[in-house]
Amino acid sequence: MESLVIPVLILLAVAAGVLLAARALSRRRASAGAASAAPAVSSADLARQAAGKLSEDEHRRLYALIAQGQAMAAIKLYYEATGDGLRASRDAVGALAAHPQPYRGPEAVPAAAEDDDDDEPQRFPYRYRAIASKGDVTREVSSNMLNDEIYGRIRTLARNGDTEAAATALTRHSDISMKQAREFIELLDD
Template structure:
C-alpha cells in the first residue's frame, strides 16, 4: 500500500496542474473572443456616470439614501438586484457612486443642460455641503441644489471680485438669505 502513495500524489499534482492550465486558457480565450464585452473603465468618474445611467429615478434615490446612511452592503445589494450585474461590478459601481455623486438624468436626451442663467436650479438627490472659514469664523451652506460644478463657479466669481454675482448665485442654489450669502462669499474672496 505504501508503494501506491507516491504515484497517487504525482497523479493528483498532474491533475491539479492540468485543471489550472485549462482554467487559465479558458480565461484567455474568453478575453480574445469577438463580441465579448470590453473590460470596464478604470476611471471612477466614468464608472459612476455609467452606473447612475443604469438606474431609474426611484432606484437612484434609494441607492443614495443607503449610501448617505452608511449602509454600503444594502446599497450594493440594491444595485446588484436593480441592474443584474455581478457582485464585484456592483461593489465597484456603488463605490464610484459614493465617491463621485451623480445627479439623476432621465434616459430621454431632451433635457436641457443646466444653464448659469436658468432661474430654476436643478435639485440633486443628495445634500452638498460647502464650508468657508477664515480665522475663528466658519460658515456652512448645505443644499441639494449645489454640486462641485456650481460651487466651483461661485468660488471663481468670488475670487475674481464679483461678490454680488457669487452671492446671487449662492442664494439661487440654496435656501439662505442674501445677507448670509454675502457673509459666506466674504470668506471665499480672500
Template sequence: MESLVIPVLILLAAGAGVLLVARVMGRRAAGRRAGGHTPPADPVELARAAAARLTEDEHRRLYALIAQGQAMAAIKLYYEASGEGLRASRDAVGALAAHPQPFRPAAPEAPEPDDDDTPERFPYRYRAIASKGDVTREVSSNMLNDEIYGRIRTLARSGDIEAAATALTKHSDISMKQAREFIALLDD
C-alpha cells in the first residue's frame, strides 16, 4: 500500500494542474463571451511575441512550470519577467502553452559606424617605436593598429604636430607631453 502513495500523489498533482489550466482557459472564453478583455486574434503571434520578451533562463523556467502543470506559477513568472498586466500575462502563458515556442536569442545589434572620436580596443597590444640618435620612445596600446598609427605618422609628416599628438593620446594611455616627444622623433 505504501508503494502506491507517491504515484497517487503525483497523479493528483498532475490532475490539479490540468484542472487549473482548464479553469484559466474557461475564464478566458467566458470573458470573451461577456465582452470583456479580448486577447489578440492570433494566438500563435501572441506566443511568439511573449517568447521574445523572455531571457533564455526565464523561457526555460516558464516551460518547466507549464510542463509541471503549475499555471499560476508560470503566469506569475511571466508577469514579473515581462512587466505586463495580469490578464496579458495570463493570455501570454496560455498562448505559450497552446503553441510552444523555441527560445530565439535577440538579434545582434548592428555595429556602430567607425568613429575616430571613440577608439576601438583590439585584442592585442600594438607597439609603436620611434627613435632619433640615442633617444628611443615606445608607445604600447591595445587601441592602436597599423592604420591608426599610419594616420598619426601622416599628420606628423605634414607638420600638424598637435593633431598627431592628440590622436596618439586618444589611442593610448600617454600624456600630451609624452605624445609630443614621441611625435618629434618621427622625422623619417
C-alpha cells in the first residue's frame, strides 16, 4: 500500500496541472472570442486606410524603410506620424508591406475600395526586384508595376504549367520583352 502513495500523488499533481491548463486555455479562448467580435478589416483595406494617414514625405520614408527591411524603424515612423497605438502601427506597417499603396494625397480614402483588376497595371512608388535562378543561369526583373501579390500569381501560373499566361502577366507588369519573360519563367519552373 505504501508503494502506491507516491504514484497516486504524482497522478493527482498531473491531474491538477491539466485542469489548471484547461481553465487557462478556456479563458484565453473566451477573451480572444470577445476581441474577434469586433468588425474584421481585411489587410488590403487596412493598408489603404493606413496609407491615407501619411503625408507624402512620411509615405516615401516608410516605404524606404520597408524596402530596406527595417520593420521596427518603419513601425516607429508610422507610430510617430499617426499617433495610433503600437499594435495598430505594427498591423498597419505589415499591411502596407503586404499590399503596397501609392500616395493618394490628403483626400479621404474610401472605406470600401473597389477590387483591383489585373487588367491595368498599377505603378508603385518603389521598384520591386524578382530574381530567378537555376544552376549558373540567373535572371532579374525589376519593375515598379510588380509587388509580392502579382509576382505570387505569376509564380503560381508558372508552377501550374501555364507558362504562357505567366509570361504574358510578367510582360504586362514590367518593361521586358516576351522572350525575356519566357526565359525568366523557365527558371521558375521547379
